[in-house]
Amino acid sequence: MPEGLAAVQARIAQIQRFSQSQRLPAARSADSAAAVSFADALAAAGAAGAAGAAPGTGAVGKPVMPVQGVDINSLQTHSFNNVRDSGKHAGVDIFAKKGTPVVAAMSGELVEASWNGPNPMGGNRVWIKADDGTFHYYAHLDSITVKNLPKGTRVQAGQQIGTVGDSGNAKGTPPHLHFSVNWTQGGSGNGYKGENPVGNPVDYLRTGLAGMQTLPR
Numbered sequence: 290m291p292e293g294l295a296a297v298q299a300r301i302a303q304i305q306r307f308s309q310s311q312r313l314p315a316a317r318s319a320d321s322a323a324a325v326s327f328a329d330a331l332a333a334a335g336a337a338g339a340a341g342a343a344p345g346t347g348a349v350g351k352p353v354m355p356v357q358g359v360d361i362n363s364l365q366t367h368s369f370n371n372v373r374d375s376g377k378h379a380g381v382d383i384f385a386k387k388g389t390p391v392v393a394a395m396s397g398e399l400v401e402a403s404w405n406g407p408n409p410m411g412g413n414r415v416w417i418k419a420d421d422g423t424f425h426y427y428a429h430l431d432s433i434t435v436k437n438l439p440k441g442t443r444v445q446a447g448q449q450i451g452t453v454g455d456s457g458n459a460k461g462t463p464p465h466l467h468f469s470v471n472w473t474q475g476g477s478g479n480g481y482k483g484e485n486p487v488g489n490p491v492d493y494l495r496t497g498l499a500g501m502q503t504l505p506r
């Protein structure tokens with residue numbers, strides 16, 4: 290049995306024991322700290338699976354949906370690369386009620402979590418360097434949960450990093466998360482003009498980096 294799979298099974302057993310000990314219905318266990326452990330285990334299993342892959346593919350498991358409660362099949366894949374007045378749209382807009390939790394799509398290191406300064410395009414936004422080597426951009430947040438944490442702080446897949454909003458140049462539009470996956474971290478004030486997309490983020494969310502068609506770096 291692959292080491293990663295054994296780790297996942299051990300974690301699932303741990304979560305089940307936790308849920309039972311807390312008398313949580315199954316659905317409630319998603320709210321518990323155990324869910325974070327589960328996400329860790331999935332990431333670990335992905336990393337173990339990727340160990341046999343060609344070096345440089347950067348595959349580290351499958352990402353999680355960054356907006357709580359959203360079905361991936363509801364995402365508008367065509368919103369990627371739409372041409373808008375401020376340039377090509379480098380991400381996907383994931384619509385949800387204002388205040389809906391935004392979680393890290395993949396474990397990684399916090400790069401930036403703040404208002405983006407005098408240029409308001411992204412508004413409250415977070416950059417995370419994911420463990421597959423890509424840079425994830427989360428913009429138009431209403432609030433930032435991981436605000437002002439030091440650069441390099443570890444963030445786990447599934448961990449809340451903020452809430453859905455309409456900050457920045459999305460002010461007054463239906464609340465949404467602008468999510469993009471990039472080869473580099475964009476300029477701090479450049480909104481999606483500063484993004485350097487790996488490809489369609491919807492494909493990324495479905496398969497992870499290894500399974501998708503990528504754009505040149």
Ligand SMILES: [Zn+2]
Pocket residue numbers: 378380381382466467468
């Ligand atoms: Zn957008």
